Amino acid sequence: MTIHEQYMRKALKLALRAEGRTSPNPIVGAIIVRGGKIVGAGFHKRAGGPHAEKIALSQAKEKARGATLYVTLEPCDHFGRTPPCTDALIASGIKKAYIGMIDPNPINNGKGIHRLNKHGIMTRSGILEKEAKAVNKPYIKYITRKMPYVTVKIAETLDGKIATRTGDSRWISSERSRRLVHRLRSRVDAILVGATTVAQDDPLLTVRLPGPSQHKDPIRVVIDSGLRTPIRSRIITTASRAPVIIATTGKAPRRRIARYTQKGAKVMVVTARKGQVNLKELFRRLAERGVMHLLVEGGAETIASVLDEGLADRLIFFISPKIVGGRNSPTSVAGEGIAHMRNALIVKGMRVRRSGSDIMIEAEL
Numbered sequence: 001m002t003i004h005e006q007y008m009r010k011a012l013k014l015a016l017r018a019e020g021r022t023s024p025n026p027i028v029g030a031i032i033v034r035g036g037k038i039v040g041a042g043f044h045k046r047a048g049g050p051h052a053e054k055i056a057l058s059q060a061k062e063k064a065r066g067a068t069l070y071v072t073l074e075p076c077d078h079f080g081r082t083p084p085c086t087d088a089l090i091a092s093g094i095k096k097a098y099i100g101m102i103d104p105n106p107i108n109n110g111k112g113i114h115r116l117n118k119h120g121i122m123t124r125s126g127i128l129e130k131e132a133k134a135v136n137k138p139y140i141k142y143i144t145r146k147m148p149y150v151t152v153k154i155a156e157t158l159d160g161k162i163a164t165r166t167g168d169s170r171w172i173s174s175e176r177s178r179r180l181v182h183r184l185r186s187r188v189d190a191i192l193v194g195a196t197t198v199a200q201d202d203p204l205l206t207v208r209l210p211g212p213s214q215h216k217d218p219i220r221v222v223i224d225s226g227l228r229t230p231i232r233s234r235i236i237t238t239a240s241r242a243p244v245i246i247a248t249t250g251k252a253p254r255r256r257i258a259r260y261t262q263k264g265a266k267v268m269v270v271t272a273r274k275g276q277v278n279l280k281e282l283f284r285r286l287a288e289r290g291v292m293h294l295l296v297e298g299g300a301e302t303i304a305s306v307l308d309e310g311l312a313d314r315l316i317f318f319i320s321p322k323i324v325g326g327r328n329s330p331t332s333v334a335g336e337g338i339a340h341m342r343n344a345l346i347v348k349g350m351r352v353r354r355s356g357s358d359i360m361i362e363a364e365l
Helices: 001-018 050-065 086-091 113-119 129-135 138-144 175-184 195-201 254-262 277-290 300-308
Strands: 027-036 036-043 068-073 096-101 123-125 147-158 188-195 219-224 244-248 267-269 293-298 316-322 347-354 359-365
Touching: 001 027, 001 036, 001 050, 001 068, 001 096, 001 129, 027 050, 027 147, 036 050, 050 068, 050 086, 068 129, 096 113, 096 129, 113 123, 129 138, 129 300, 147 175, 147 300, 175 316, 175 347, 175 359, 188 195, 188 300, 219 254, 219 277, 254 267, 293 300
Parallel strands: 068 096, 096 123, 147 293, 147 316, 188 219, 188 293, 219 244, 244 267
Antiparallel strands: 027 036, 027 068, 316 359, 347 359
């Protein structure tokens, strides 16, 4: 590993400290090095807050003159909620800039590097580019495709069941796995479930972590073509505390819509596809609202639809060492299913680890 890669790896670790907190902006880490010593370091903490480069510059002060910058994403050269970082870097006297990846945002895309070069700052991009892109997968998809990055989370038994034949599902996974799910929720912008899951399990879908928490609850989205989500469900009764969107179709009764809005929930009417909520349209409209990372938590029919339409990017399975059995016990992915094994959905980049008594499998699609 080169010295440049070592410093970039440190910048990437800094960036990850803000994972899930900067949406719809990217996570960025920056380090300033002079004479072989780190004289400034920072990461972008939240949308609208100072960028990583400016925090690092504020620490380095006059030591930035003649120093080298390591930053995970191309510095911005446009006015957003904050002024361009290129202006601050040029004024600081930075001599060199090593960059993890070029910003895919058309507003910037290469312009930041061009501006730095124009003012005599030597730049080199592509340092740990693969790793830099990996930490910003949600941002990259959001910017380039105008769609949220979608993670599907499934908790199932060893024999693939998500509940018993009576519908009992508490608890399948271990306490440690449930804590990991809450951490995952804290890093996404919205959680999506189907109306059947709400009716059967009455989930809260908020972030509940031990100790004082700085995390805000994600938007809770319920797919409900016929508006049958119970008005007294915990999701609806807590709508004033954590945002709720009920996604429905034009066939939903207006009186029923009014009942949800009176409780503080927002009702989003989208077009129907085969009588159900058009998921692609829903996801696109969620992206328009700033949802960059969407977590799908169930149920089996909803997960099947998301997978069938090719909308998922990542899968996380928590497999519990329990066997439920029963032909009427629901499995984790329902739907119509495939007819031939050659058409099975194949995952890639599978990673396996223990999570308490469970096995956690993470893979990409």
